[in-house]
Amino acid sequence: FAPTQAATCLVAGVLTIAMGLATNYPFALACGMGLNAVVAFQLVAGLKLPWQAAMGVVLLEGIAITVLVLTGFREAMMDAIPLALKRAIGAGIGLFILFIGLHSAGIVKPGPPGVPVTLGDLTTSPVAVAVFGLLLTLWLQARGISGGLLIGILASTALAIVVNRVTGGAAFPAPGQAVLPASLVALPDFSTLGAGLDLSVFARLGFIIAAVTIFSIMLSDFFDTMGTVIGIAGEAGWLGADGTLPRLNRVLLVDSLAAVAGGAAGASSATTYVESAAGVAAGARTGLASVVTGGCFLLALFFAPLAGVVPPAATAPALIVVGYLMTRIVRDIPFHDLDEGFPALLTLAMMPFTYSITNGIGAGLVAYCFIKLVRGRGSEVRPMMYGTALAFIVYFAAPWLAGR
Numbered sequence: 565f566a567p568t569q570a571a572t573c574l575v576a577g578v579l580t581i582a583m584g585l586a587t588n589y590p591f592a593l594a595c596g597m598g599l600n601a602v603v604a605f606q607l608v609a610g611l612k613l614p615w616q617a618a619m620g621v622v623l624l625e626g627i628a629i630t631v632l633v634l635t636g637f638r639e640a641m642m643d644a645i646p647l648a649l650k651r652a653i654g655a656g657i658g659l660f661i662l663f664i665g666l667h668s669a670g671i672v673k674p675g676p677p678g679v680p681v682t683l684g685d686l687t688t689s690p691v692a693v694a695v696f697g698l699l700l701t702l703w704l705q706a707r708g709i710s711g712g713l714l715i716g717i718l719a720s721t722a723l724a725i726v727v728n729r730v731t732g733g734a735a736f737p738a739p740g741q742a743v744l745p746a747s748l749v750a751l752p753d754f755s756t757l758g759a760g761l762d763l764s765v766f767a768r769l770g771f772i773i774a775a776v777t778i779f780s781i782m783l784s785d786f787f788d789t790m791g792t793v794i795g796i797a798g799e800a801g802w803l804g805a806d807g808t809l810p811r812l813n814r815v816l817l818v819d820s821l822a823a824v825a826g827g828a829a830g831a832s833s834a835t836t837y838v839e840s841a842a843g844v845a846a847g848a849r850t851g852l853a854s855v856v857t858g859g860c861f862l863l864a865l866f867f868a869p870l871a872g873v874v875p876p877a878a879t880a881p882a883l884i885v886v887g888y889l890m891t892r893i894v895r896d897i898p899f900h901d902l903d904e905g906f907p908a909l910l911t912l913a914m915m916p917f918t919y920s921i922t923n924g925i926g927a928g929l930v931a932y933c934f935i936k937l938v939r940g941r942g943s944e945v946r947p948m949m950y951g952t953a954l955a956f957i958v959y960f961a962a963p964w965l966a967g968r
Contacts, residue, residue: 584854626823662887740872
């Protein structure tokens, strides 16, 4: 755990500071949990790759994305998406964040066979802490008090520590959660640095399976970032009338280099992550916020024992409130128009229901192109959109192709 945490903080700190300085936007970067799950379950558990070779896959997909940025393809792809779908992507990410918050709070949980999700046990201590934090955060937001999200997290963590001590550790049994550590400071362990230079994936899996694997992860990384940037920029009011974002290419270049750095450091792909929305919701509007956030990541290198103190129930209220703030843009989506309304709804639904930003974007883009074609309006779609729709069809078929 300690080496991975050190590598994550180092990559996140350096690249988040770079994002602030290069773009003047308050986007923060860290290892994306969705891609972490792909690496753990698809590459290591499914394809039996050593973790070092899995990091090599992340390194290769990061290089591929960087090439796409340098050629201008990635920016052109983002600009080609119609405004209604961009708004749906932003609102879908809001629903996704809200769902993550509800799950982290224990308010929803996996259901019995045949029921995907169900109401959690509302009598548990984590739920009580989360509800307390949510009510406090909403009160602070309603009163217009600055820093409401952070205050809610800190107050909820303090309550969790007290409850955990009173119950003898039974309330939050996970190691380190809601428990003050014996030592606050520890030297970082950088033993994973360079692990991602293992490029043996082609020798281990064969060219076709390796290529399909790298492509699927690249596409996921590509569109996770795209959705996050569009969603947060839309909420902050940075998008132009045509839905474009100034200095977008700089954002994408830093993000792409973060994927390379994350893979090489053995920390998995670093990406512009959706929690950046919390900073924007709290008032962040310039790159100074990213510089400060990156500095905090670097300071965290020496405070590893504190990392596990904050339980998910304490951060859940902030996610729920930020999810609400991002979802408000749904009011501007023309749902009465089948061409744009149905793809937008599909995007909104697929993100939380499949636990993936990329799946939501892919489903919406494919549906958009299909409906335009069958209604005889195919000329209204930019050629790059068709190419992206085909790429997503390959992405969705990747498990079948890999099995071949």
